[in-house]
Amino acid sequence: MSTLVNDISRGILKENPVFRLLLGMCPVLGVTVAVDNGLGMGVAATIVLLCANVVISMVRSFIPKSVRIPCFIVVIATFVTMVDMVLEAFVPPVHDELGIFVPLIVVNCMILGRAEAFASKQPVLRSLLDGIGVGIGFTIALVLLSAVREILGDGTISYFVGELNVMGSGFDPMGVMTLPPGAFIALGVLLVLVNAFFRKFKIE
Amino acid sequence: MEFGNLMAIIFIYILVDNLVLHQFLGICPFLGVSRKMETALGMSMAVVFVMTMATVVAWLIFHFVLEPFDLMFLQIVAFILVIASLVQLVETVMRKVSPALYQGLGIFLPLITTNCAIMGAALLAIQEEFIFIEAVVFAFAAAIGFAVALVLLAGIRERVEESDISERLQGPVVTLLTAGILSLAFNGFQGMLSL
Numbered sequence: 001m002s003t004l005v006n007d008i009s010r011g012i013l014k015e016n017p018v019f020r021l022l023l024g025m026c027p028v029l030g031v032t033v034a035v036d037n038g039l040g041m042g043v044a045a046t047i048v049l050l051c052a053n054v055v056i057s058m059v060r061s062f063i064p065k066s067v068r069i070p071c072f073i074v075v076i077a078t079f080v081t082m083v084d085m086v087l088e089a090f091v092p093p094v095h096d097e098l099g100i101f102v103p104l105i106v107v108n109c110m111i112l113g114r115a116e117a118f119a120s121k122q123p124v125l126r127s128l129l130d131g132i133g134v135g136i137g138f139t140i141a142l143v144l145l146s147a148v149r150e151i152l153g154d155g156t157i158s159y160f161v162g163e164l165n166v167m168g169s170g171f172d173p174m175g176v177m178t179l180p181p182g183a184f185i186a187l188g189v190l191l192v193l194v195n196a197f198f199r200k201f202k203i204e
Numbered sequence: 205m206e207f208g209n210l211m212a213i214i215f216i217y218i219l220v221d222n223l224v225l226h227q228f229l230g231i232c233p234f235l236g237v238s239r240k241m242e243t244a245l246g247m248s249m250a251v252v253f254v255m256t257m258a259t260v261v262a263w264l265i266f267h268f269v270l271e272p273f274d275l276m277f278l279q280i281v282a283f284i285l286v287i288a289s290l291v292q293l294v295e296t297v298m299r300k301v302s303p304a305l306y307q308g309l310g311i312f313l314p315l316i317t318t319n320c321a322i323m324g325a326a327l328l329a330i331q332e333e334f335i336f337i338e339a340v341v342f343a344f345a346a347a348i349g350f351a352v353a354l355v356l357l358a359g360i361r362e363r364v365e366e367s368d369i370s371e372r373l374q375g376p377v378v379t380l381l382t383a384g385i386l387s388l389a390f391n392g393f394q395g396m397l398s399l
Contacts, residue, residue, distance in 0.1 A: 022376055081281060106280055181384045181385070184380050184384030192372055
């Protein structure tokens with residue numbers, strides 16, 4: 001039982017893909033201008049990661065070692081295509097906002113990394129839990145970063161159908177936060193805070 | 205198609221819409237292999253080589269296979285397979301033809317498969333509806349833009365390494381902040397040119 005709990009919590013805290021391993025950074029920096037974009041991207045990547053982990057874990061004993069990477073990539077690409085179509089059909093505004101970063105989930109090193117390091121060696125249930133954990137960790141990181149950027153850059157928090165004005169009317173927005181440089185700087189500062197948090201609670 | 209248009213594409217994708225600093229593609233190698241100037245140069249050359257070839261092949265496949273047979277939904281699967289097999293092919297050919305070049309670039313080639321800048325350039329060339337010659341020039345310029353960003357960051361990081369920075373800021377944090385300032389500088393090119 002404790003291994004199963006550990007499988008979930010590891011991806012969220014100890015091996016958080018964004019804060020600890022710095023994997024899959026392109027969407028992290030690219031889409032986090034608004035909270036709903038960050039959440040949408042997080043959920044999309046989580047679904048792909050979850051499905052890919054389960055399928056790869058199921059077929060792990062049939063895949064010859066020498067061609068495993070192309071096999072993983074085809075599995076991942078299939079799920080990315082499905083997620084891309086579903087987003088386009090049901091939530092076209094989110095699909096347009098995320099743009100090129102939806103098809104690019106296929107080359108997200110976080111997903112290939114989990115397939116290679118975990119799902120190709122572990123049973124289905126553990127791979128599923130690992131996918132859930134890493135996916136949640138990734139989504140939390142995206143939402144945190146996009147909240148920082150949107151609150152400082154626009155003074156709002158958007159939630160798909162509208163936006164909440166959190167800073168009041170007298171707020172002078174820091175425009176740079178919504179521009180590309182803001183992504184690098186905000187993530188850098190957030191990393192300092194997260195590292196301090198980890199050190200304080202002794203999570204290693 | 206005019207000559208001026210091609211020149212515009214070159215300047216836009218090296219300076220204005222820089223793949224790394226403005227569109228956030230290829231961040232992993234940007235942060236990962238920029239510690240030493242030598243590796244940064246090797247990676248840059250490998251990217252210039254593979255990105256140009258991959259975009260050209262992806263463009264041809266999209267316009268001569270996927271589009272006529274109405275298979276556009278296979279775009280993602282087709283492109284990633286093209287890139288993965290192209291990288292493998294380049295690696296094999298290079299090892300046979302030019303072992304010296306292989307020594308220099310070989311170790312970077314497997315990393316390139318998961319470099320989202322390569323896939324991103326192939327997708328952008330389709331999305332922007334470039335004609336063939338524009339796609340070639342675009343891919344080359346985008347790759348040079350990637351190389352410029354990577355080499356600049358590597359140059360700065362080599363100096364940062366030797367300077368005295370607070371313990372809390374060491375490692376990825378100072379790299380991200382440096383990249384942020386670099387991106388701020390490139391932001392100055394915004395709006396200078398557009399297609």
